[in-house]
Amino acid sequence: MGADTTTDTATDTSRSHVRAPFAPWDRRDLPGSFDVAETARRVGNYKWTEMKLFEALGGWVATVPELDIKMRLGTHCYRHAWHAELWHKRLPELREMKPERLTAPANDAMERFVAAMTEPEDSGLTIEKLVGVYRVLIPRFIAAYTYHMNNTSEITDAPTIRSLKFALQDEFDDWRDGELMLQSLIKTPDDVRRATEHQAALEDIMVEAGGITGPGSIGPVQ
Amino acid sequence: MTTHVTVMPEQFTLVAYDANRIAAIVRDLASLLGLSNPMAVEVDERTPLSKMSAVVAGTSSDHTITLRLQSGALEDTKHLTNFSEAHARRSLGQVMLRAKDRLRPDFADAPDDLALTNAQNTAWDVYCGGRLDRLGLDPIQQGYRYDFRNRFGFSDEVDCVFDQLWSADDLGWHDLPTVP
Amino acid sequence: MRQFFPVEDLARDDRFVQTNMAERMSDTRSAVDLQRTAKSRGASNRLTPDRHDASDAARSLMHGIMVGEIQALEGAGRTAHDFDAGDGSEGTIPFELKLDMARQAWDEARHVEISVKLSDWMGTEIGQFQENTVLFEAACSNDPVLRLAGVNRALEGLAIDVFTQMKEFGQLADDPFLEFCEDWMLADEVTHVKMGSDWLRRVTENDPDRRAKALDFQRVVDKLFSFGGARGESEESPIGLARRFRELAGFTDDEVDTIAGMDHDALEERKEVVRLARETADV
Incomplete structure (x- = not known):
């Protein structure tokens, strides 16, 4: 199906009382990179990862001594739970009547990544906890959500796009919050070493995983 | 000249307070405030509240000043029933300032603390x-x-x-x- | 990260000093008039602005609210974390219950923010008073249903009582922030109690024994949260029992009567402990 179907109708102004179904400023188009099954798979990966993230944030609240960070984690915990709920509700609309079936990590490496990210528990490891979430996982969410939003059909998959936009807004806000918290905690060369070494270790696993939805998270696999 | 200070009770049983330590703080504050009257400190250890009052027997420097404090006024609020030097200095300083005010003629009309x-x-x-x-x-x-x-x-x-x-x-x- | 997190390991900065219920109750001083009986008349201990120590008492209670909210935040976060999503059996909880716990974590985080701001407004420093960790203890059970009973019904029920008292305090004092903030927090707490009651009923729908066990646990926690009668319908109790808001939250009259009875018993037991301690100490 061509992408020009909207153009002709939009410019037909011979009868002034008849308006074109797509206004001149509405440039949305039909083509998209994902069919229903692929969209459901991705959404299932999103839901699983958002779940793991909100569980981790909720669990860590009791383990961080910094009061401002404790409160931020509690706030962010809900935002990611809400994203998980959005994806949970989207799955049946994508022909997956048993959402739990697709609520899964993209691959084993992704599961290992979450295990490694959630490993720090000691009260002295706030830097490691925040690095995993705000310097590794959330940037990957922003990447995967952005790629999905920009490549799915703007018309057939509008409900997913709407949820992606809501989620992305939160991800950007949380990323900024997390980066500010980290910059305020990282004060010495040793802090820098801790942050970068932990980030590198987690990035290794994330690269192996290929991102939130596995290889192809941000474009076709070369 | 060192201010004469008595503290009652001499031994505390419900709180971990030391009468000698309280007396030392009162002497130090008296010196800071320029008060030379004898001081009688009475601590009610039965209550955790923190009401305080000062009774001045007369306006000359040899009249005894009686300071009455509930135990909460001297307490470490992070470790209940334990004494706090800082809290005690603030509470005793406050009630001693009142006593000092009462020695002035222009405080003669002030009702008793508890009134x-x-x-x-x-x-x-x-x-x-x-x-x-x-x-x-x-x-x-x-x-x-x-x-x-x-x-x-x-x-x-x-x-x-x-x-x-x-x-x-x-x-x-x-x-x-x-x-x- | 461990699945279950013990109360002793709660992370705090250096300003905070923690205590527990046993330590707290070992303090045998009392602000209560021991000669007075539950039915006798006399000066009220209710936390109102006309008390001579009103501001001090309000500050102390506000600090208690702040640390209580921190623990409620930690408790809700842990319940969102500790149990896998499932059908409610074998240590799982429904996915939607996890979502509600995450929502509660956000609400409690806001309550901490509000309490910190109010403490500042009232002239209290963070960590100025000791922190009783009894609230988080109610959130440590390995059975999520007991957590619902202990946290959402007992702890959040107590929060309804405390916020109602503080709201009235703000109203009477004409404090422009206190009443406003307490009313907002009260609305959240009523929601949390309703949420807990609904989930308790749904998760134990086909398991009456488990439900009975949870309600027994709630009674134990409710009695603890009476704090030796500091909360109760007697005028000797600084904090009243907020019947109207408890009813809004779904407590039945019988349930509120039971709590009122436990509060009364706790007050009388506390007075007896204090009386005996004073006789022993001979003061």
Whole structure:
């Protein structure tokens, strides 16, 4: 199906009382990179990862001594739970009547990544906890959500796009919050070493995983 | 000359307070405030509340000043039933400042501490608080401000009166604000 | 990260000093008049602005609210974390319950923010008073249903009582922030109690024994949260029992009567302990 179907109708102004179904400023188009099954798979990966993230944030609240960070984690915990709920509700609309079936990590490496990210528990490891979430996982969410939003059909998959936009807004806000918290905690060369070494270790696993939805998270696999 | 100080009880049973330590703080504060009267400190250890009062037997320097405090006024609020040097210095400093005020002729009309209204009590506390601050005893000004607002109202005008009271050093009883 | 997190390991900065219920109750001083009986008349201990120590008492209670909210935040976060999503059996909880716990974590985080701001407004420093960790203890059970009973019904029920008292305090004092903030928090707490009641009923729908066990646990926690009668319908109790808001939250009259009875018993037991301690100490 061509992408020009909207153009002709939009410019037909011979009868002034008849308006074109797509206004001149509405440039949305039909083509998209994902069919229903692929969209459901991705959404299932999103839901699983958002779940793991909100569980981790909720669990860590009791383990961080910094009061401002404790409160931020509690706030962010809900935002990611809400994203998980959005994806949970989207799955049946994508022909997956048993959402739990697709609520899964993209691959084993992704599961290992979450295990490694959630490993720090000691009260002295706030830097490691925040690095995993705000310097590794959330940037990957922003990447995967952005790629999905920009490549799915703007018309057939509008409900997913709407949820992606809501989620992305939160991800950007949380990323900024997390980066500010980290910059305020990282004060010495040793802090820098801790942050970068932990980030590198987690990035290794994330690269192996290929991102939130596995290889192809941000474009076709070369 | 060292101020004569007695503390009752001499041995505490419900709280971990030391009468000698309390006496030493009172002597130190007396020196700081220029008070040479004999001091009798009575601590009610049966209650965790923190009410305080000062009774002055007369206005000359050899009249005994009796300081009555409930145990909460000397307590470490992070470790209940334990003594706090800082809290004790602030509480004793406050009640001793009141006693010192009572030695002045222009405080002759002040009712007994336990007969003061809540507003009178708070206004006098604020007048003492500002002076404690300048003596370096580190009272929490915002706490005094909140007390004052609770008694006199939450308004900018009331805050201005508070600021004047806090910075004052030479007021008489009739200079203290009253509830309109 | 461990699945279950013990109360002793709660992370705090250096300003905070923690205590527990046993330590707290070992303090045998009392602000209560021991000569007075529950039916006798006399000066009220209710936390109102006309008390001579009103501001001090309100500050102390506000600090208690702040640390209580921190623990409620930690408890809700842990319940969102500790149990896998499932059908409610074998240590799982429904996915939607996890979502509600995450929502509660956000609400409690806001309550901490509000309490910190109010403490500042009232002239209290963070960590100025000791922190009783009894609230988090109610959130440590390995059975999520007991957590619902202990946290959402007992702890959040207590929060309804405390916020109602503080709201009235703000109203009477004409404090422009206190009443406003307490009313907002009260609305959240009523929601949390309703949420807990609904989930308790749904998760134990086909398991009456488990439900009975949870309600027994709630009674134990409710009695603890009476704090020796500091909360109760007697005028000797600084904090009243907020019947109207408890009813809004779904407590039945019988349930509120039971709590009132436990509060009364706790007050009388506490007075007896204090009386005996004073006789022993001979003061």
